[in-house]
Amino acid sequence: MIFKCKNCGGNSVYHPEKKRMWCPHCESEDSEELIETEVMENCSNCGAPLEGVTEHTSALKCTHCGSYIILKERVEGKNRADLILPFAVSKEQAVEKLKEEFGKRLFTPDSFLSYSTLELMEGSYVPFWLYDYRSDVDYEGRATKVRVSRSGNTEITETSHYRVVRKLKIDFERIPVDASTRMEDDIMDLMEPYEYQALLNFEEKYMSGFDGEIYNFEEEEGEERAKQRAARDSEQLLNSTISGYSTNTTVHKNVSLRKEKASFALLPVWVYRYNFRGKEYIYHVNGQTGKIIGKTPTDKRKGFLYSATLGALIMVLCQCVNWIVGVL
Ligand SMILES: [Zn+2]
Ligand SMILES: [Zn+2]
Numbered sequence: 001m002i003f004k005c006k007n008c009g010g011n012s013v014y015h016p017e018k019k020r021m022w023c024p025h026c027e028s029e030d031s032e033e034l035i036e037t038e039v040m041e042n043c044s045n046c047g048a049p050l051e052g053v054t055e056h057t058s059a060l061k062c063t064h065c066g067s068y069i070i071l072k073e074r075v076e077g078k079n080r081a082d083l084i085l086p087f088a089v090s091k092e093q094a095v096e097k098l099k100e101e102f103g104k105r106l107f108t109p110d111s112f113l114s115y116s117t118l119e120l121m122e123g124s125y126v127p128f129w130l131y132d133y134r135s136d137v138d139y140e141g142r143a144t145k146v147r148v149s150r151s152g153n154t155e156i157t158e159t160s161h162y163r164v165v166r167k168l169k170i171d172f173e174r175i176p177v178d179a180s181t182r183m184e185d186d187i188m189d190l191m192e193p194y195e196y197q198a199l200l201n202f203e204e205k206y207m208s209g210f211d212g213e214i215y216n217f218e219e220e221e222g223e224e225r226a227k228q229r230a231a232r233d234s235e236q237l238l239n240s241t242i243s244g245y246s247t248n249t250t251v252h253k254n255v256s257l258r259k260e261k262a263s264f265a266l267l268p269v270w271v272y273r274y275n276f277r278g279k280e281y282i283y284h285v286n287g288q289t290g291k292i293i294g295k296t297p298t299d300k301r302k303g304f305l306y307s308a309t310l311g312a313l314i315m316v317l318c319q320c321v322n323w324i325v326g327v328l
Helices: 091-102 186-190 217-243 300-310 312-327
Strands: 002-005 014-015 021-022 031-036 057-061 067-071 121-151 154-176 211-213 247-276 279-286
Touching: 002 067, 057 121, 091 279, 121 217, 154 217, 154 247, 154 300, 186 279, 217 247, 247 300
Parallel strands: 121 211
Antiparallel strands: 002 031, 014 021, 057 067, 057 211, 121 154, 121 247, 247 279
C-alpha cells in the first residue's frame, strides 16, 4: 500500500516536524489517500519488483521510483503493531545533529559529512516488545543502630536492634526489549531513553516515509531480558527503602515477578551507513530525542599528513583523539 497525494499523485509522507502528512512534490498537507494493493512483491506505485524485502520487512523505499511502500500483510492481524512512536526528528535535523557532533573533529574524513553520503540516511521503525510486570517483594532483615556516647571516663556503646520488614508492590510499565535481530542489543540500549508517553496507537500513515520491520521473534523470547531488568530494579528500590542502619543482615528475601502484558511497538531511529576504506560504520540517531550513537572513523592518512607537518606533537594528540573516540 502507498499514501498518494490527492492533488498531484505524489507520495505523501509523515512529516516529523509538522507532525502531519505532507506531499514533498506539491507541499500540500493532509492531502493523502491510502491506495491498497494486495501484491507484496511489487511497488504499489511503479510496479517494479521490490528489492530487499525480508521475512520481517513491513515498509521500505522502492529503489526504482523512490516511493515509500507499506506491505499490507505486515501491518495486519498478528503483525500489526499495537503502538508507534512517530518520528519527531526530521532527516534535516538528524543531519544537523551529526554535523554538530562530528564536524569539528580533526580526523573525521571529508566524505563523512558530505551531502551525497548523508542523503543516504534512512529512517527506520525498530520493533520492540514492551512488557508490563508486577513485582511483589517480601523482605525481612535484622538490623542494628550503634550509638557511642561518653560519660566521664566511660565510653558507652548503645546498640539498638531492629526487625526490618518490607513488602513492596511495584508495577513496571513498558520495559523495552528490542525485537530486531538485525539491530544489536547494546545499540538499542544506548539509544534509550525514549519518552514512552508519546506512544500512539498504530496507524499506517506514520510509517510512510520510513523503513519498518515487524518483530523478529515472539513475545516469549524477549521476556527474560525484561524480567532481569524488573528484578534488578526491584532490588534497587528495595535497597533504597532500607537506610540509616549500622548493620543489616537479610533473613528472608523473595522477589516474585509476574508478566501482566506485552505490547508490540515501533520506535524511530535514523540510520546512517558510511563506508570508509572498505569498512562500514553505522550511526544511529534516536528519532525522537536526537541522541547519537556511533564511533567516528578516523582518516589515518589525513592524520598522517598533519603529523608530517607538525611532527611529534601531533602524534600524541592523535593517540588522545583515538582514545576519546574509542570510548564514545
Ligand atoms: Zn502533492
Ligand atoms: Zn516504485
